[in-house]
Amino acid sequence: MATRTLNPAASQSPLLGAVLTLLGFAVLVYFIASWWNHSNPASSGQKLLIGVGFLLGALGVARVANYLSRVKTNPLVGFIPAGLTLLLVVSTIEALLRAYQVPAGLIPTPTRVLATLWEVREVLLKDAAQTVLLEALVGYLIGCSLGVLMALLVSRFVFLERGLLPYATAFSSIPIVALAPVLVKMIGLDWPSKAVIVAVTVFFPVVVNTFRGLTEVSPLSLELMRSYAASEAQGYRWLRLPNALPFIFNALKLGTTLAMIGAIVGEFFGADGKGLGFRIQIEAGRFGFDIVWSAIIIASIVGIAWYNLVTWLERQFTGWHVSFRE
C-alpha cells in the first residue's frame, strides 16, 4: 500500500484512505476475534463499535477507490476497490451475526460457510458436475442450436414467420418454475428432464433474437448483395449471419443464466441423489444453510465463468463490431 502514496499523479494523498480502511478492518476483526467463542449477544456498545468499524472502512475504501480511479494502473489493481468492498461487507456481516448471535440454522456466518465449503467440496463438485455439465450444458447446447436453426427457417419462410414467431415470443415469457414440475413428471427424475427444461427455456430467446438479427439488415446491403447476383445462401453467409451474430451472442449470454436457473430449479422437483439443486433443497429442509450457501457460491462461480466464456467467444467472432472498437 505504501508504494501507492509515492505516485505523483495523485492529487490527493491516499494515505488517509489506507489508514481508515486498515482501522475499520482492525475494529471489525478485533470484535470477531474477541467474540469467536461467545454464545451470548453483544452489548449495544459493542454493536455500535461494529457500526463504527464499518463506517471507517467504507470511508477508507471510498478514498482508495477515488484515488485509484484517477491513477492509471493495470486492471488487477483496478479490482482492489471491489475486492475491499466485498471483504468489508462480509466482515461486517460476520461481526453482526456474531453480535446478535443469529442461529446458524437461520443465517450461518461467512467463516462457517467457507469452512463448510472446504469440508464438503468433493461432494459439491460432483453435484456441480451433474447440474452444470449434464443438465445445464447439454440443455443449453441443444436449446441454442435448435433456436438458431429455427430462426434461420423462420427468417427464410414467411408463412413460418407469420404462423410460428408470435408463439415463440409468447412462449419465451413462460416462467420456468411453472414448467419444471410438469416436465420432471413427464420425463423422469434423471438428468434428461432438467436438460429439456434448460433447452426449452433458452430456445425461445435465441429464436427471437436470432430472427431479429437475420432480418434487421440494412436495405442498402441487401441491394448491394443483389447487384452482385449473390445467391440466397451467399446472402445468408456473407450478410445476414454476420449481421445476426451480435444478436445471437446476446441471447447466448442471457441463456447461460437461464440454463443455471433451469437446471437448479428443475432439481427441486425431483432428483437422482445428486446435483446442486438437490443439495440445496435437502439441506434447506434440515437447516444446513452453511451447505446451502456453499452450493450457491459454487453455482455463482460457475455461472460467472460460463458467462465470461461466452463473452470471450463473442469477442473472437464479432471483434469487428462497433461495440468493441476502442
Place this chain on the structure above:
Amino acid sequence: MRKWSALLAVSALALGSLASAQNLVKVNLQLKWFPQAQFAGYFVAKERGFFKAQGLDVTLLPAGDQSPIQVVVSGAADFGTTWIADLLTAREKGLPVVEIAQMFQKSGFTLVALKSSGIKDLCAIKGKKVGVWPSGNEYPAVALFRKCGLTSSLDPKVSNPDVTAVTYPFDPALVFPDKVQLVSAMTYNEVDQIAGLGYDSSKVDVFPLADQGINLLEDNIFTTEKVLGDKNFKGSGLSGREIAARLIKASIQGWNWAVQNQPLTVRQYVLPFCGNTCKGSGTRSNPAQHQTWQMAEIAKLYNAGPTLKGWAGFLDPKAYEASVKLLKDQGILSKDPPKAVVDYGPWEEATGKKAADYK
C-alpha cells in the same frame, strides 16, 4: 313478566355470543402436510367447537414447500406439528423450538420394496436407490442407513455413497418401482397408494422402520420459546403458555372424539376439507375409501403408549430418551438437546396431570 325474562335471556345470549366472538384468540396451527385424516383430531376440534370452547379461533394451515419449523420460527404460525428428528436437529442448529405435546405414540414410517427385488434385510441395500421426501422427512431413512453402517447421498461429506437417495414430489408412483428399489411410505398413506398402483401385500414387502429399532416419534405439537414466554399473547390478556394449554386440551378432546367416531369423522370432518388431497392412487383413488383407511391407521398411531393409559398427548420421557439416543448414536445429533426443548407445563395444565407421575 315471562315475556320480559325471555327477551332478557335472548339478549343476554346474544351479548354473550358477541362477546365470545370478540374474545376468541386467533391462533395459527401449521400442519405437517396437506389436509387429510392424519390431522383428523384438529379438524374435529375446530368443527365441533372444542377450540372455540377454549376461547380459541384456530386456523389450520396446510403444508407448503417449507418445513413446519420454518413457518413457526418465522412467526407465520404460532404452533405446528412435526416429527421429533426434525425438531431436535432444528434446535441443535439454534432455532428456539419447543415440543409441548406428543400426539402420535408410534412411528408409521416404512420402506416398501417389491418382493421380486429380493430385498429381505433392510441393511443389505448397498448400491440400491431409495426414494425419500426432503424437508426433514428423510431423517428416519438416514438413521436406518447409519445404523446399518451405510453411507448415503444425503450425507454431504461422502462422495461415493453406498445408497443413493432419490428425491421426488411425494407421489410414490413417480419413482416406484422403476427408479428406486425401496420407497418411503407412511403406513397411513403411501402404503395404500402403492397398493392402489397394483402392488398390494402379495407383491411388496412393507418394512416398518420401528421393527429395525428406528422408532422415531412422529406428529407432535410444538411452538417457539417466544410464544411460550409471551405474557400477553396477541393482546388477548392470556399468556402464551395458557394459549398452549388450551390448544392442547381441545386437540386431545378432538383426537379422542375422532378416534372413537371414525366413520363420522371421515365423512363430516375430513372429506369436506381435504379436496383433491383426499385421494389415493390407481384402483384405490376413491377419497372416502382412502381416508377411511387412513383414519384407521392413524388411530393405531394415536392409540398407543401413554394414550392407552389415559395420558393422550403425553411425551413419554423414555420414548423421548430413546429417540434422542438413536439420533445421537447415528450422528444425526452431535450432543444432547437442551432440557428446554421439551416443556411439559402446558400439557400438565391442560390435563391436570403431573409428568413426574407417569409410570
